[in-house]
Every structure is written in structure tokens, then in C-alpha cells.
Amino acid sequence: MKTEESIMQRIADAAKSVTRGVDAKDIEHWVTIYIMGRAYKVPADLTILTAMEYAGYRFVRGVGCRQGFCGACSTVYRKEGEYKLQTGMACQTRVEDGMYLVQIPFAPAEKAAYDISKESYDASVFLKFYPEVARCVSCNTCTKSCPQDLEVMDYVQAAIRGDFQSLAEGSFDCIQCGLCAMRCPADIVQYNVAQLGRRMYGRYGMPVPKHLITRLQEIEAGKFRARMDQLVAAPREQLEKLYASRVREAD
């Protein structure tokens, strides 16, 4: 009969290899993965990134935050017996038995030079700097390759029709991993188009933060000068007392 304790023990055991460093004798579950065609037996609960490191690879490129945010560790893989080509971030994707994988540490892409203050706020800006965006055939391959689950095709289509808000909101969580651009049959670099769009939207589309402008004017008028001078001149003990008694959001 499974007691609660034994279930907890099994969970703790499964996590052991990750928490205590990887000792072969401690590992219960192994999988075989193929790194650039060569087979390696690795612990089952590692991510692609840590599994490759377990196998002896040392990352100089194609690694970054290890937290799924920087877009450096783009991976393309297939699973044994499946035709489907899949994508993911190496630091966020668990290895699976029969996984054939390769890293794409860099996506070659032309990045246009522009001055957003000189451009008109409409769809023509995308056709000017990234004319290939008009080649989109709405195949949705970019969306399927996005590790952030963004609706990439939708935001590219938003760019084509000058809907900057939808473009900005749809591309907001893009980590610029390059997987969409690598797979696009029309050779569009979706994240570059999106970046131009977000910049234009921030400049021309979003409401002006009046409170910020007011505050900047107050600062320049010297409203906070006296208090700043006081703090700068205050002795250490007073600063420590002020700091310890400060009002915090969490309180």
C-alpha cells in the first residue's frame, strides 16, 4: 500500500540526481539521445542543455540565462519514429528517449537601420525596411516553431495591415530565439519586423505618460533638490535609521 511518505520519498529520489550532482549510481532512469547524430545515455530528468553538458559538451555559444528568457539555446529536434520536426529552448525542454537534436546558436538575419522619428506611422514602414514581409503566405510555420507559444503569423499579418497595437501586444514576449526566421519559407525575420513595430508603437501609438512628463518638469524645476541635498549630507547612522524604517510595498 502506498503511503504518503513513500510517494514523497519517490519524488525526492527522482530529484536527487539534479540536486546532488549527477552520480551514475544514483540515477534510476536513463534515456538515449542523439547529439548531432551520436548516441549518448543521459539521465532522464535533465534538460537538453544539462544533458549535453552531462555528455561532455561545453557551451561557449548557444547558452545564456538558462532560464528560458534570453533566446540563446534554440534547439531543433526529432523524436525517433516521428516525422515531425520540433523546436524548443534547450534550457527549458526535458530530454526524451530517442531524441535527435541539434543546436542553432545563431540565426543569420539582416537588421535594418532606421530612425523611427523619421518614419510615418503606417504599414508602409514595414514594407520599406522589411519588404519580404509581403511574401507571407500565412502557412503558420512560425507560430508552430515558437517556444514562447506566440501567435507569430498573426502578428506578422498585423504588421502587413498596419495594426501596430496587435503587433506590439502579440510579439511582446518574444525572446528573439530565431527559430521562426529559420523555418519561414518566405525568409521573413519575424522578430526584426516585430521590434520595428514595437518601437513605432511605443513612439507613436501608446498614450503619452503625462504623469512622467509632469514629474520630470518638477525635477528640473528643483522641487526635490532640497531633500536630495539633505540625504547626501546626512551622516551614516541617520541614513541607516531612515533605511531600516522605510515604507515597503510588501508591508
Place this chain on the structure above:
Amino acid sequence: MEPDIHKFPYYPGCTLKTTARNFEVSALACAKKLGIELVELPRWNCCGTVFSLTDDDLIHHVAAVRNLIRVQEMNRDGMVEENRLVTLCSMCFNTLKRVNLLVKENPENLEKINNFMYLEDDYEGNVEVIHFLELLRELDPGAISQRVERPLTGLRVAPYYGCLMLRPREVGIDDPEDPTIQGAILAAVGAEVIYNSYMKVCCGSYQTVNDKSAVARLVYDILSHAQADGAQAIVTSCPLCAYNLDSRQKEVREIYPDFEQIPVFYFTQLMAVAFGFGADLCGFDPNQLVPEHLLK
């Protein structure tokens, strides 16, 4: 008495959201006055602009079919109870309707396309693509003229049809040699309709991108014949035709110095004027030439 509002799924297309905004704004207002609500397709994408004639080139039909699936979704989600998809842009109409015919007549191609878009519902082949003009033609006779507040009496207008609304035969909405669908609406709003033989001759279409002078020559033929027949204005239903007939008049004057400018409108803009709408709904800003005196 408030007319019953019937909702139709509506596909705008890229140009109606950008350079031909005036076409959309005037059309939506006129539709509403006639008891028609055009409900924009959610998450629509570019239709591809032209129907790809390349053999076995299914990828270029995916975009159009995806939009037809959106119509299914609108019906499923209760946004509309209507399988007819309304278009305003003649090029989008032509592309969507031809792709629709292709997949309806070729179940194998439809299956391939459906399998390719495995994340979408299958397109079942039940959507019908129509042009807004077809919808207007189906209204009760008098439905338009009853709502006219400022009849365009004395305004001599030549309807221009271009190619993609009339050809090929299986998608054309009117007789390709002697179309009358736009003329009927102009007559209903009180204008004098100038029929002329060049009204269905090609304007040059996307050749405007790489061969402006070829377009200018075609446009000169079309407009000068209309002018010779007494037209004071041209109406059209295709943003590319409108661009060629309107903005290319500059190039026409360079080749034919005696050419006189003539204003070009979307038919919905003249309807909007006749229905008594204000300038914001008639959308005259993007038009190159708006002779105020003509619209008095």
C-alpha cells in the same frame, strides 16, 4: 421603423485597412443604413492578392482557405448565422472565390490543405464568397433609393469594373461584356450613368509597380473614353484600379499633356454622399481629386 439588421461575415483585406480605408468606412456606413452589419472576420490574414495559377501550388491557397475557416468559426461561435462571406475589394473577392471553387472541386487538394493546417478546424467547403455589390443587388428594389437623402441628380458618373469582378466566368458577378451592377446602384442614388465600352478593360493592375507608363497608357484609354462619353466622375470597387485610375493621372498627363483630370471614387463613397452622411464617413481625404462643386 428600424430595419432588421442581418449580420454578414466580412473580409476586409490588407488594402482596406491601409490605403483604402475610405472604401471601408463608407461601405460599412452604407451597409448599416441598409440593414446590413458587416462583421469583420477575427484573426483574418492576407488572402494572397492574386489567385496562384501555378500547377500544384497549394501553399499559396492556404492563406485563402484559412480565412474561409474563420467564417466557419464565426458561425460556430454565434457571431453570425451566415455562410456567405462578403468582400469589398475586387481582388480579394476574386482570390477567395477562386480558391474556394478550387478546393470544392478538388477534394484531394482540400484534404492536403486541411492536413497541412492541422492546428485549424478542417474547412468543410460550405462557405460562399460574395462581393458586396451582389448583396446590394439582392436587396428589395427601392431599398437603396428609399434611403437617399441627397440624390446625385445631374452627376454624370461612369462605372468602371476592371477585370477581377467579372472574370473568369465562374467567379464573375455580372456579364463580362455588358456589366450593369454598379450602374444600377448609381441610378438608384440619382446619378446619371454613363456606360462606355472601356469600363471593363484592364487598368494595368500590379504592373503599376514596375511599368508605370504601361499603366498610364491603359488608364488614358479608359478615362478619355469615359470623358468623351460625358462622364464627370468614375466609380470603381477595387483599390488597385482606384489607385491606377486616380494616382496615375499624374503620369498620364506627362505622356498626354491635353488630358484633363477626372475624379475617381469608390461606389460606396457616392452612396454615402447620397445617404446624407458627413465627410468623415464619405472618406474623401485619400482621393486625389474631390471637386466640391460636383457634390453639391
